[in-house]
Amino acid sequence: MATLSLNVPNFGTTLASDSYGKLVQVCQSAEVAGFDRVLVTDHVVMGSDNSAYTWSAFPTEPDANWLEPLTVLAFVAGQTKTIRLGTGIVIAALRGGAVLAKTAATLDLLSGGRFDLGVGTGWQEREYEAVGLDFGKRGPLLDDALAVCRALWTSAPASVATPRLTFDDVYCAPRPAAGIPIWVSGSLSKAVVRRVATWGDGWIPIMGAGNDDLREGGDVIRKAMVDLGRDPSNLQIRGRLTICRAADGSIDLPATMLGAEQLVESGATDVLVALAAVDPDPDAAMDIFGELVSAFRTVTPS
Numbered sequence: 001m002a003t004l005s006l007n008v009p010n011f012g013t014t015l016a017s018d019s020y021g022k023l024v025q026v027c028q029s030a031e032v033a034g035f036d037r038v039l040v041t042d043h044v045v046m047g048s049d050n051s052a053y054t055w056s057a058f059p060t061e062p063d064a065n066w067l068e069p070l071t072v073l074a075f076v077a078g079q080t081k082t083i084r085l086g087t088g089i090v091i092a093a094l095r096g097g098a099v100l101a102k103t104a105a106t107l108d109l110l111s112g113g114r115f116d117l118g119v120g121t122g123w124q125e126r127e128y129e130a131v132g133l134d135f136g137k138r139g140p141l142l143d144d145a146l147a148v149c150r151a152l153w154t155s156a157p158a159s160v161a162t163p164r165l166t167f168d169d170v171y172c173a174p175r176p177a178a179g180i181p182i183w184v185s186g187s188l189s190k191a192v193v194r195r196v197a198t199w200g201d202g203w204i205p206i207m208g209a210g211n212d213d214l215r216e217g218g219d220v221i222r223k224a225m226v227d228l229g230r231d232p233s234n235l236q237i238r239g240r241l242t243i244c245r246a247a248d249g250s251i252d253l254p255a256t257m258l259g260a261e262q263l264v265e266s267g268a269t270d271v272l273v274a275l276a277a278v279d280p281d282p283d284a285a286m287d288i289f290g291e292l293v294s295a296f297r298t299v300t301p302s
Helices: 017-033 069-077 097-110 125-130 135-154 190-199 211-227 253-265 282-299
Strands: 003-007 037-040 084-087 115-120 158-161 166-170 182-186 202-205 236-240 270-274
Touching (some): 017 037, 017 069, 017 282, 037 069, 069 097, 115 135, 135 190, 211 236, 211 253, 253 282
Parallel strands (some): 037 084, 084 115, 115 182, 202 236, 236 270
């Protein structure tokens, strides 16, 4: 069955009221309505120049609040019961593999196994400068972080040997009993295909990817997984849902759900909708959650 995820802004002022209690309220409302997952995103620092962000207008000013995503999810975990909690994405290399492995495993344990780790390299050089890392090596640094996470989650003692990082005879507990799904973001480059095929449970296509991109990417990644001796049948793929509007500005549910059906037919196993796309007013958005989820369940396979 395809899942439905809600992208919740952990930045800016939209959900800032009551010390971001509104953010928790949105997540709780999503859980009650039947969303499968809430997702938050990552920036550690911001520079004044965001021209490298090429997908749309950047959503905040450089000095706007941007809450740390794993901390946010830990807070949300304590105030929800069933909804999955994910990053879409966290810039893994900025934290280092060992710290990320410990933090993720702790969050997964305290949430009852509800955490999904979405990772990527990010696009902003300033963030790598701020933690003393080479932005030009962001791909290999992400590879190292994922290799360390997998090793520390599955072995005791654990060891890792990459061209840049070597250790052995180390322990890191807790270790996730059922594993933590890793979702890897990026375009269909050779590096991203290899990264998903090696460590990933899911692929987050780059923003703007169409249905044909999802279909082609799924085929390419599954073949790479087979070549590495991994079972490709459980590969997860995220598609982004476009909210269609009627002439009066209300959501055109039939047209919107046709888009959801097409995403699933193209290989998406998870359909993502942004809170602001449902309605810029979070209270108005929450009022529509139930109707949106019900329509999604009607048109997607069970």
